[in-house]
Amino acid sequence: MRDPAPVQDLLDWYDRNARRMPWRISPSDRSAGIRPAPYRIWLSEVMLQQTTVAAVKSYYEAFTSRWPTVTDLAAAEDADVMAAWAGLGYYARARNLLKCARAVAEDHAGVFPETREGLLSLPGIGPYTAAAVSAIAFDLPETVVDGNVERVMARLHDEHTPLPTAKPILTQMATALTPQDRPGDYAQAVMDLGATICTPRKPACGICPWRTACAAWEAGTAAELPKKLPKKRKPTRLGIAYLARRVDGAWLLERRPDKGLLGGMLGWPGSDWGETPQEDPPIRAEWREVPAEARHTFTHFHLRLTVKTALVPMDRAPLRGTFVESPDFSPTDLPTVMRKAYDLAKDA
DNA sequence: AACACGTGGAT
DNA sequence: TATCCAAGTGT
Structure with a gap:
């Protein structure tokens, strides 16, 4: 049996290489135990659903400038929010964003629930976003499973079952690795790893902090994982x-x-x-x-x-x-x- | 379970 | 030009 992936090595890598993003707090604040505002993490995570960091940045700045708190957003006009979201795509996200903000404002006194279950019950918050807000904003040991995590787990374990069939297996693998200490940083670290090193094409295995634990690296199969079922062509x-x-x-x-x-x-x-x-x-x-x-x-x-x-x-x-x-x-x-x-x- | 749901950048 | 893909959710 291969050694378990060295979680501490990944956290050390993250401390050195964390990408700067508008919704992340500074490393010095983080080491001082300061947490980001749940509103900002929630907003960024909804914007980041199926959307690149580069595309999200200007929208995130515009939203947080115009609506600094969830209460402000809850009071916004529908048409203003839809117009501000225009161009970002997947417009159900914007409709659910408003529904969610209003639910938090009206049913939760303007305070986001601090449990995965509570978050999951809100519009537009599914398993990924509930775990991401729990981990990043509240530092709870929840497991985020996005496309990055699926790819990293598939390679780490040399799992060849195609997605989406493999999703429960990969989720289980990710859950087994989630640490009790610094779960929020760990969640972001795995996703950063997938976004910058364990990339879909031409993964940079040579500089990967998990190379020695990676079954796909050993088998030479990293670049062909995860397997995916063929897509239907578009009419x-x-x-x-x-x-x-x-x-x-x-x-x-x-x-x-x-x-x-x-x-x-x-x-x-x-x-x-x-x-x-x-x-x-x-x-x-x-x-x-x-x-x-x-x-x-x-x-x-x-x-x-x-x-x-x-x-x-x-x-x-x-x-x-x-x-x-x-x-x-x-x-x-x-x-x-x-x-x-x-x-x-x-x-x- | 399978499908609907946007967009822009990379290859 | 065609395809893939990006921090998914709702039905």
Whole structure:
């Protein structure tokens, strides 16, 4: 039997190599026993779900500047939060972020529950985020299992069972390693290891603090783990977006329903997205087709969006949507696919 | 259990 | 250009 992975070696490595991030407190504060605010850890962890650190940074700064506490966020307007989240993707996160903030404000006196179970009961907090907040904000010995941890465990144990089947096995391996001492630093250390050394491609095994404990290193299989089941290929859907500009410069926009794709976000009125989209203009006008399509790829399909524009008089009422006056409209409030359509229309 | 749910960067 | 991938959750 191989020696267990040397947890202390990883913590030592982390003390020397911890990445600086806006939501992390300074090493000196940390060694003084100061903990980060649960609100900030929760916010950062929700933003980091399936999202890169680089993409999150500016959004995190904007949110914490504008809404410094969970109570502030709970009091925000839905539209303001959705606009601030625009471009970050997975918009259910923003809807659940608000639900969660309001639940904490109203049901918990503005204080986050300090147990994994309590956190798990809140909207948008699943097994990963509950463990991450417990460990990082409260220094509780909970086990975080994200994509990094899965990869590190698969390699450490040379586990060839493909994901997602392997998930319970990898979770068990991770749980067995979680220390009682400094569990918060340990959680971040494993994830940093996965993000910087035990990377998906070309892992830097030569400088890995766990190399000598790693079964995949010994077997020469690190780069091919974890195994994953093959993905289905994405179909292509077609659609039409209608960008109506009133003569005073106002744009015709529509709030999308809360459920489903881009739920709760602002967008251009349009057809359904499918095999053969039907014409469905939101206002009577002379529509002109922009001579290029907006192409966008979602998680599970490609979209080719035909963009149509029209100039309409002041007294014409729309069938759907609401005119937003020019000073109140910012394309940065739109999800990316809608901003692409705008970019094509504005100089057409 | 399997699928829906965004985006941008790297290769 | 195509594919993969990133600190997952809800249904």
